[in-house]
Amino acid sequence: MAKTPDGKNTSGRGQRDLKVKVKSARGRKLSSTRWLQRQLNDPYVKRAKAEGYRGRAAFKIMELDDKYRFLVPGARIVDLGAAPGGWCQVAVPRVNALAERTDKAVGTILGVDLQEMEPIAGCVLYQLDFMEDDADLKVKEWLGGKADVVMSDMAASSSGHKQTDHMRIIALCEAAAYFSFDVLDEGGTFVAKVLAGGAEGELQKLLKRRFTKVVNFKPPASRSDSSEKFVVATGFKSEVEDDA
Template sequence: MTEPPRKRMVRPPTGGTESGRTVPERLKTAWKRTPSQQAWLSRQINDPFAAKARAHGYRSRAAYKLIELDDRFRVLKSGARVVDLGLAPGGWTQVAIERGVTSIVGVDLLAVDPLPPAHILQMDFTDPACGPELIRLLGGAPDVVLSDMAPNTVGHRQTDHLRIVGLIEAGADFAVEVLKPGGVFIAKAFQGGETAEVIAKLKQQFASVKTVKPKASRSDSSELYLVATGFKGRGTEGSR
């Protein structure tokens, strides 16, 4: 007695929906990949926020961090001028544009594909010429300064930590120098004593400073975000 033909097993869809994946995927091949690269790719494939980002067309999963922060603090408003520090690959700028911001400028060391109407500057933010050029492209003082900057790491823990803290401080100094009164500064930071020092300085210059860990931030990461609202103006104590 002949057996009936077997039905072809079709793998259920693994992307293209807002809900993302529910069944873990495995890498098809590990050829020419280091163990750390394999681990990163596997985590990325199975990350629900990465799946949602691909489905929605966002350039990075980080878009959902800003979405959560803006849903809570309502800082991205139509007519606002926004600076995006460390914008590559452009997920935060995408969210800002999607939420009605039309005056936005971003900077990164890396090249970034166009995101009209945003002005994109490929430059080192710590270059003294960068800040004035950002304001020139923006056409005036910003209402919001966003910073998702992260330094290139060298693998030496203390050195890498100092670089991270240095970028946070540089972003905060820039925000204080250029923001309109009442403005907002949002920046990626990390838990630690140095972050507490930055928070203390920001509290002298902003009406409210909160630390938030968005759901899209990985649970095993010390990453958090500083949300400073109600900039008091450059005449306040501690301002330059």
């Protein structure tokens, strides 16, 4: 019969005992303890660590691209809200940013975030608050031309109030969308994280005027208890008819 180092029997223990349990600590809120325990037991967090990705969000963009195929060799990518860099890491081999495949076109990746990021081979990263005045002009200057994909994982710090957080992330998505209208090449793609909550209807209308197809998708890597989802808009139209 198997025993632990302290001599206790291990027979009869179920799989649930394999989970990491986090003890409460002085000064730590119960919600923080629950979050930490969820992180430690999250299979995507473990997989990200094992495969060298900077966070579980890498698998979200992976699953989005597997379904909609926008990270193609030679694509010019702008990643808004890029920290810690998981989306960029996924994009590097898919767009051939390191030119490892000589038989394929070489892509470029520009990442921007409020937080400083550790360098990623094949990417150009900048620290910038995209919501500050003229930030979009700086990104356009760094880009130096058109983009094929604008993707946004921008999110405001949680206020603890669901509706307020929803409105904040919609505002970020709209800012990213208007930026994409300025820089996307004909047929380009816009991908952004949103939170379900009602106000995203206007964003959908805005995107449907400028793209041939707009869909919402919740990748498997997105937690089932989260209101998070992603909008994927493909077939950018550089010119649209005025509303009658």
